[in-house]
Amino acid sequence: GENVEQHPSTLSVQEGDSAVIKCTYSDSASNYFPWYKQELGKGPQLIIDIRSNVGEKKDQRIAVTLNKTAKHFSLHITETQPEDSAVYFCAASITPGTYKYIFGTGTRLKVLA
Amino acid sequence: NAGVTQTPKFRILKIGQSMTLQCTQDMNHNYMYWYRQDPGMGLKLIYYSVGAGITDKGEVPNGYNVSRSTTEDFPLRLELAAPSQTSVYFCASTPRGDTGELFFGEGSRLTVL
Numbered sequence: 705g706e707n708v709e710q711h712p713s714t715l716s717v718q719e720g721d722s723a724v725i726k727c728t729y730s731d732s733a734s735n736y737f738p739w740y741k742q743e744l745g746k747g748p749q750l751i752i753d754i755r756s757n758v759g760e761k762k763d764q765r766i767a768v769t770l771n772k773t774a775k776h777f778s779l780h781i782t783e784t785q786p787e788d789s790a791v792y793f794c795a796a797s798i799t800p801g802t803y804k805y806i807f808g809t810g811t812r813l814k815v816l817a
Numbered sequence: 818n819a820g821v822t823q824t825p826k827f828r829i830l831k832i833g834q835s836m837t838l839q840c841t842q843d844m845n846h847n848y849m850y851w852y853r854q855d856p857g858m859g860l861k862l863i864y865y866s867v868g869a870g871i872t873d874k875g876e877v878p879n880g881y882n883v884s885r886s887t888t889e890d891f892p893l894r895l896e897l898a899a900p901s902q903t904s905v906y907f908c909a910s911t912p913r914g915d916t917g918e919l920f921f922g923e924g925s926r927l928t929v930l
Contacts, residue, residue: 713857738918747821747907747921748860793859804875805919807852809859 706731708796710808717784718816725779725811727794734796737777738805739768742791751792752779784815819843823908823922830898830929838893838925840908848911849891850875850919851883853904860907866891898929 707730717723729737735756740748754761754768754777761768767780781788794808824839842849847868852860862875866885880902882894891910895902906925911917 710859740919745923747909747923748919749921750918753918804850804862804865806862806876807860809857 706734706796706798706806708794708806708808710794710811712811713809714812714814716814716816719784719786721784723779723781723784723788723813723815725792725794725813727777727779727796727808729775729777729796729806731796731798732772732775733798736797736799737768737770738795738797739779740793740795740807742793742810744790748793781813784813786815786817789813789815821908821910821920821922823906823925825925826923827926828928830895830927832898832900832929834898835894835896836898836927838895838906838908838927840891840893840922841889842891842908842910842920843889844910844912844920845888846910846912846920847888848913848917849885850909850911851881851891851893852907852909853877854907854924855904863893863906895927900929903927903929 710727738753741751742748754770765782770777791810791812793810795805797805821842850865851863861877864883866872872883908922909919
């Protein structure tokens, strides 16, 4: 079955710097890759997603890139702010046909003021 | 709009006790999921449902049971609680199970002593 690896497990950056979180997946049939942000004491929330027919997607300070050949996808956060501090999860899914997301193990991002 | 509501938020159980974690959503979503979150392990799918009367196992179903008698409710039953079931449990729903955004509840923290 699908396996998603996520690195690093923790990441500290200075406010204003960029942060990059990387994930790899094992099942070449996976074609949908969302990223979720989890703030302390809350459930995860979707922040951005990408489908396999697109190589890059941006939403203000957040971008996601996908390399299907290498089975890698990455989250890029520019101009980091203290409110970006949270745990970030990547996930992979095969669509249509399955209803299950496989999540990575999470990255705890700390933005230092 | 309440979204996904989980109860209780915290619970301590003794080994061998049973309990039900409640989950209800008011968004008329067909698909619902139960995940458990352990430190450094990400989110693991326990059970999911694609509609009333339909449930299926996820990655880690042992020791749990679910039912889906209505679109709104998806309770998770723990029988004969064990310390290995100490975790934070999240219920989620989506209008579409293949590429839809997952809407998470705020979690239920369960400790088995």
